[in-house]
Amino acid sequence: MKIDIILCGVGGMGALSSAAIISKAALSMGMYMKQAETHGMSQRGGDVQSHLRLSDQPIASDLIPEGECDIILSVEPMEALRYLPFLNRETGWIITNQNPFVNIPNYPDLDAVLGEVKKIKNHILFDADAIAKEVNNPIGTNMVVLGAASKYLRIDIEKLEDAVRSIFGKKGDAVVDANISALRAGRAVADKM
Amino acid sequence: MDKLLLLGDEAIAQGAIDAGLSGVFAYPGTPSTEITEYIQDSKQAKELGIRSNWAANEKTAMEAALGMSYAGKRAMFCCKHVGINVAADPFMNSAITGANGGLIYIAADDPSMHSSQDEQDSRFYGDFALIPVLEPSNQQEAYDMVHYGFELSEKFHVPVMMRITTRMAHSRAGVVRKESVKNQNKITLPEKKNQFILLPANARVQYRELLAKQEGLIAASENDGFNKYIDGKDKSIGIVACGISYNYLMENFRDSECPYPVLKISQYPMPEKLLNKLYDECETILVLEEGQPLYERLIKGLLNKGKQVKGRLDGSIPRTGELSPNLVGKALGMNVKEGFPVPELLAPRPPKLCDGCPHIDSYTALNEAMKSYGEYKVFADIGCYTLGALPPLKAIYTTVDMGASITMAKGAAEADLRPTVAVIGDSTFTHSGMTGLLDCVVDNVPVTVMILDNGITGMTGSQKSSATGRIESICQGIGVDPEHIRVINPLPSKLEENIKVIQEELEYQGVSVIIPRRECIVWANKKRKMAKKAK
Known part of the structure; x- marks a missing residue:
């Protein structure tokens, strides 16, 4: 079993935290993993991405080969499109928040962006911000998207919850609980589809 | 031991700690920064008394590492690829002196220039200096190679370079640690008293010795298992x-x-x-x-x-x-898979200055003050403020290397371009700007130097700056007239008075320094969070 994931967004939106949670969960399941991420200059409001590879066999490359990514998981719809050359044409999923993060003057027409996402056969396009607000965790959008993706990650949601506990434990129970409810609310969306 | 999930950078750091490291010496630079940060944050390193503060620049860092090796202890130097340029003098000459205690130089290259101004390959330097270069292919190898590198360095009495690239530095994987931690070396001075005295007569002997070591180094490459x-x-x-x-x-x-x-x-x-x-x-x-x-x-x-x-x-x-x-x-002529093409509507999302960043206010004031003088007169440097080149600010015209703002502004002024302005960050100023300022003072060239003091090395993620609390006294000591060292507060509400100060100094026909001082917004937020946590 092997699963290749690209997590993406804009610096500060939590894409790298989601990557850390999946990694932790995968490691606790004894899987091999490699995770390459963007640091440095791009983190200042630019596009950020993480290549996360999980397998029950040793993994060679830190980067996912083009055309082989199983899931693009994004907290922003246009950013999801940036990595389409990596997506597996037959079986790949795009799972993304539908609300744009507009910090550039030339952000394209939103309907056109969403239209491009919908062109991909396997997609979950939803208002993750609204769901995050519903569970009283307005900054938990990345957790909601991760929850929705968990259905296709082949990692038990309990393992992801354990990883959230372990990573956010230092910040107190309230933070842990808020993130776990966002995670579960996201999963509920995917389950209903 | 348990499997740790480590970045390549962190694997090197943990490897060094476990291999009896006594000190790491570095200046921050992507993608190398996390090596030193890991050691600074490591409880184990603290207990072992491993020194790890940031140095003023790569040259001072490498020389200090060489000094620790001279005293017989294991030392590591870390930088991004272009940092080796700054440290090239000690780099080349320490190949001639050779090492005493194990000495490793980490060079983190950045092909594709994710966060750099070139994609130079540090292996050229290793070949140039005739020292061994290690290039790990995965995180476990990176960890193991630090142990091996120290042994190789002590066996052949040469510094050893370890070259990594962005994907190695910033990719995480499981790493198994060694069973035991090696004790640090005790002080052991060089056997040969003149090993480190590179007088020509000694240097000729040492150089021949370095050449004589090559056969053994090639044999190590053949036999030691990494190839x-x-x-x-x-x-x-x-x-x-x-x-x-x-x-x-x-x-x-x-x-x-x-x-x-x-x-x-x-x-x-x-x-x-x-x-x-x-x-x-x-x-x-x-x-x-x-x-x-x-x-x-x-x-x-x-x-x-x-x-x-x-x-x-x-x-x-x-x-x-x-x-x-x-x-x-x-x-290899293989059929490789392809994904979907990128839709044409996709817009690039370049990095930009953060909301509330003091540099935005500094540039807004500078742009206003420069309006009557025309374009091409602002020389900038390496740091977050390089992003001032992008719209909407479009405030600067050069970014070449650490410290070049001041000296390029000086040279242009000496070509009679008027006025010329240098924009440099606080940490970059103490890295490589101070000597350029001294040149300006000695030649009394009319240059206006803006030292953007946000109290931190910002671009690489909030590392302590050697400049903090020292900028005015450094400028005075260098010989800038205290009346022309002006501190301003880069805030939107102070815009008018800041424009006035800049205009006054642009008219002054000598060396002037303007210090816009306001804390980096990212650092301020981090500090607030840390204070909250401490409560």
Whole structure:
């Protein structure tokens, strides 16, 4: 079993935290993993991405080969499109928040962006911000998207919850609980589809 | 021991701690910063008393590391690739002195220039200085190689370079630690009293000794296990795979065995016997290098009269940028998969200054003050404020190397361009700006230097700046007239008065320094969070 994931967004939106949670969960399941991420200059409001590879066999490359990514998981719809050359044409999923993060003057027409996402056969396009607000965790959008993706990650949601506990434990129970409810609310969306 | 999930940078740091490191010396630079940060944050390193503060620049850092090696202890120096340029003087000459305690220089290269101004390949420096270079292909190897590197350094009394690239530095994987932690060396002074005195008469002897060590270093590359010859039945291509390019190669043979003979290279100088075997047995050679075609060129030879050697020079692989599994697959003539094309509507999202960043206010005031003087007169430097080149600010015209703002503004002023302004960050100023300012003062050139003091090394993620609390006294000490050292507060509400101060100093026909001082917004937020946590 092997699963290749690209997590993406804009610096500060939590894409790298989601990557850390999946990694932790995968490691606790004894899987091999490699995770390459963007640091440095791009983190200042630019596009950020993480290549996360999980397998029950040793993994060679830190980067996912083009055309082989199983899931693009994004907290922003246009950013999801940036990595389409990596997506597996037959079986790949795009799972993304539908609300744009507009910090550039030339952000394209939103309907056109969403239209491009919908062109991909396997997609979950939803208002993750609204769901995050519903569970009283307005900054938990990345957790909601991760929850929705968990259905296709082949990692038990309990393992992801354990990883959230372990990573956010230092910040107190309230933070842990808020993130776990966002995670579960996201999963509920995917389950209903 | 448990498997740790570590970035390549962190694996090197943990490897060094476990290998008896006594001190790490560095200036922050992507993608190398996390090595030193890991040691600074490590409880184990603290208990072991490992020194780890940031240095003013790469040259001072490397020289201090050399001093620690002189005293017999294990020392590590870390920088990004261009940092080796700054430290090139001690780098080249420490190859001649040789090391005493184990000495490792980490150079983190940035092919594709994710956060850099060039994609120079540090292996050239290793070859140039005639010292061994280690190039790990994965995080476990990075961890293990630090142990090996210290031993190699002490065995041959040479500094050892470890070269990594962005994907190695910033990729995480499981790493198994060694069972035991090596004790630090005690002070042991060099056996030869004149080893470190590079008077010409000594240096000639030392240089011959360095040359004499090469045979042993090549033998180490042949025999110590990091270079591997993996045979294959199909001799139509023999593949030399350096560093992480080996992973990209193997990714193409995930479900089958690689049919071609492969020479996996993670240690230089090149293992000549193994390379000869590959060359003799195969019809063509493909050289995979993450970086510049250093060994492709050497294997091919200047006259190119031997077998066909493929790589970056003949276009089998693009001449610039990082490698990837697909690029390697294509070079082998394999059918590689493709995903979907990127939709045309996609807009680039370049990095930008953060909301509330003091540099925005400094540039807004400067742009206003410069309006009557026209374009092309602002020389900038390396840091977050380089982003002032982008719209909407479009405030600067140069960014070349650390400290070049001041000296380029000086040279342009000496060509009678008026006025000229240098924009430099606080940490970059103490890194390489101070000596340039001294040149300005000595020649009394009319230059206005803006030292943007946000109290931190910002771009690399909030490292302590050597400049903090010292800028005015440094400028005064250098000889800038105290009346022309002006501190301003870069806030939107102070815009009018800040424009006025800048205009006044632009009119002054001597050296003036303006210090816009306000804390980096990212750092201010981090500090607030840390304070909350401490409560």
